Amino acid sequence: MCLAIPGKVLTIEKDAQPVMGNVSFAGIQRRVCLEWLPDVNVGEYVLVHVGFALSKVDEKEAKETLDILRKMGEGLDELKQDGDA
Amino acid sequence: MRFIDEYRDGEIARRYAEEIKRITTRTWTLMEICGGQTHSIVKSGIESLLPEEIQLVHGPGCPVCVTPLEIIDKAIAIASRPDVIFTSFGDMLRVPGSHKDLLAVKAEGGDVRMVYSPLDALTVAKNNPDKRVVFFAVGFETTAPANAMAVKEARRRNILNFSILSSHVLVPPAIAAILSSSTNRVQGLLAAGHVCTVMGYEEYFPLVEKYKVPIVVTGFEPVDILQGIYMTVKQLEEGRCEVENQYSRSVRREGNLAARALLREVFAVIDRKWRGIGEIPSSGFGLSELYADFDAGKIFGVESIEVQEPAMCIAGDVLRGIRKPHECPAFGNECNPEHPLGAPMVSSEGACAAYYHYGKIRNPISTQ
Ligand code: SF4
Numbered sequence: 479m480c481l482a483i484p485g486k487v488l489t490i491e492k493d494a495q496p497v498m499g500n501v502s503f504a505g506i507q508r509r510v511c512l513e514w515l516p517d518v519n520v521g522e523y524v525l526v527h528v529g530f531a532l533s534k535v536d537e538k539e540a541k542e543t544l545d546i547l548r549k550m551g552e553g554l555d556e557l558k559q560d561g562d563a
Numbered sequence: 564m565r566f567i568d569e570y571r572d573g574e575i576a577r578r579y580a581e582e583i584k585r586i587t588t589r590t591w592t593l594m595e596i597c598g599g600q601t602h603s604i605v606k607s608g609i610e611s612l613l614p615e616e617i618q619l620v621h622g623p624g625c626p627v628c629v630t631p632l633e634i635i636d637k638a639i640a641i642a643s644r645p646d647v648i649f650t651s652f653g654d655m656l657r658v659p660g661s662h663k664d665l666l667a668v669k670a671e672g673g674d675v676r677m678v679y680s681p682l683d684a685l686t687v688a689k690n691n692p693d694k695r696v697v698f699f700a701v702g703f704e705t706t707a708p709a710n711a712m713a714v715k716e717a718r719r720r721n722i723l724n725f726s727i728l729s730s731h732v733l734v735p736p737a738i739a740a741i742l743s744s745s746t747n748r749v750q751g752l753l754a755a756g757h758v759c760t761v762m763g764y765e766e767y768f769p770l771v772e773k774y775k776v777p778i779v780v781t782g783f784e785p786v787d788i789l790q791g792i793y794m795t796v797k798q799l800e801e802g803r804c805e806v807e808n809q810y811s812r813s814v815r816r817e818g819n820l821a822a823r824a825l826l827r828e829v830f831a832v833i834d835r836k837w838r839g840i841g842e843i844p845s846s847g848f849g850l851s852e853l854y855a856d857f858d859a860g861k862i863f864g865v866e867s868i869e870v871q872e873p874a875m876c877i878a879g880d881v882l883r884g885i886r887k888p889h890e891c892p893a894f895g896n897e898c899n900p901e902h903p904l905g906a907p908m909v910s911s912e913g914a915c916a917a918y919y920h921y922g923k924i925r926n927p928i929s930t931q
Binding site for chain 2 (some may be wrong): 495511514516525529530539540
C-alpha cells in the first residue's frame with residue numbers, strides 16, 4: 479500500500495495547479511503531482527506514491543547507505559551505481 | 564532501476580547479514596511495522612540470512628488488512644447504489660466484507676472502478692456530473708496527503724459530486740498500542756520509511772523515551788532492511804535506545820512540511836478501530852469540519868451494519884506480532900489467496916499472503 483518508487487523528473491509545469499510534471503520510471507513516463515516539492519529541479523530523482531512526489535532522493539545519502547559497509551569491514555572493492563534511470 | 568537495484572545486491576545483503584551475526588550476543592525480537600517491508604522480507608528470504616537469535620515479527624502496517632469490516636461493508640453498501648460510481652485502489656476490491664467483496668458488487672452490475680491515483684477519481688467525478696463519485700480513502704500517512712489533495716481540489720474546482728469514505732490510520736499510535744500491551748515482546752522497531760517521507764520522525768522521540776525501545780526508520784529493499792536490522796541490533800547490544808534514520812536518502816527529520824500542512828487542513832485526528840486489533844485512540848484521520856461536506860459516510864448515512872468475522876481467523880494475533888500466519892489452523896487450508904477468510908490473506912502486503920506466496924510454511928521459525 480505504501481509502495482513508493484524513485485523516478486527522474488523530466489518536466490515541471492510550475493503554473494499548473496497543483497504543480498505537475500512528467501517523471502520517468504526506468505523509461506516509463508507518468509504525470510506526477512510535484513506540488514509538495516517546491517525546490518525540485520529537472521533531472522533530480524523523486525520518490526512517487528499514487529501519483530504524488532513525496533520527497534527528493536538525495537544522491538549523497540544514497541551513496542553513504544551503501545558505503546557504510548566499507549567502514550564496517552575490510553570493504554568491498556567497488557559498489558558501482560551506474561545505469562541511469 | 565536507479566536507487567532500487569543497488570539495494571537488492573545479494574553480495575551486500577550477505578555482508579550485512581554477516582555483520583549482524585558478528586555483533587549479536589543474545590536473542591532479540593524486532594518488529595517491522597510496514598506490510599511492504601514484510602513482503603520484501605519474506606520474498607527475499609531475509610529471515611533465513613539472520614542468526615537464530617534474531618526473531619522478526621510482522622506488524623500491523625498493512626492498511627488493507629486493518630480496515631475494519633464495518634467500513635468494508637459500508638463501502639459495499641454505497642457501491643451497490645445505482646447513483647454511485649465507487650472508486651478505489653485495486654487492493655481494496657478483493658477484501659472480504661461480511662458477505663461479499665467490492666468485485667462481487669461490480670459483477671452484479673455496480674459501477675466499481677479501480678484508480679491509480681485519487682486525482683483520477685476526481686476526474687471520474689468531473690466527467691460524470693450526473694453520478695455521485697465516491698473514493699475509498701484508505702492508507703497510512705504516506706497516502707493521506709494524496710487523498711487530502713483530491714478533496715481540496717474538489718472544493719477548489721467545485722466538483723461537488725465527489726466524496727471520500729475515509730479509513731485512514733496512523734502509525735505512531737499503533738506502535739504505542741503494541742509496545743504498551745501486556746503481551747508485547749517487541750524489543751526494537753523498524754519504522755516504515757515511506758510514512759516518514761511525509762511525517763518525518765520527530766513523533767518517535769517520545770515513544771523511544773517512554774518505551775525504551777530503539778526505533779530505526781528503514782527503507783524497503785533487502786539491503787535497507789538488513790541495514791535497519793543491523794542498526795537496531797547494534798543499539799540493543801550497546802544498551803542504547805534512540806531514533807535513527809537508515810533511509811536518509813528519502814527521509815528528512817521534519818518530513819514533507821507542505822504535505823503535512825495539507826493533512827492538518829483537510830483531516831482531523833480521530834479514534835479509529837483497526838481490524839483485528841480494536842479501537843486505538845487518536846489513531847486515524849477523518850475529514851476536518853472545513854471539509855465535512857465531502858464525507859461519504861455522512862452523505863450516504865449507511866445504517867450501522869452488523870458484522871461477522873470468520874471464527875477461525877487469528878488475524879488479530881498476526882497483526883500484533885503475537886502469532887505467525889502458519890500457526891493459524893486455516894492457513895493454506897480453508898484460507899488461501901483465492902478464497903481469503905481474513906484481510907492479511909488478501910493484500911500482497913498482508914503477512915498471511917506473503918507467507919503463502921513465498922512458501923514460508925516450509926521453513927517455520929519458532930515463535931518463542
Ligand atoms: S491465514 Fe487466513 S484465516 Fe488465518 S489469520 Fe491469516 S487471514 Fe486469517
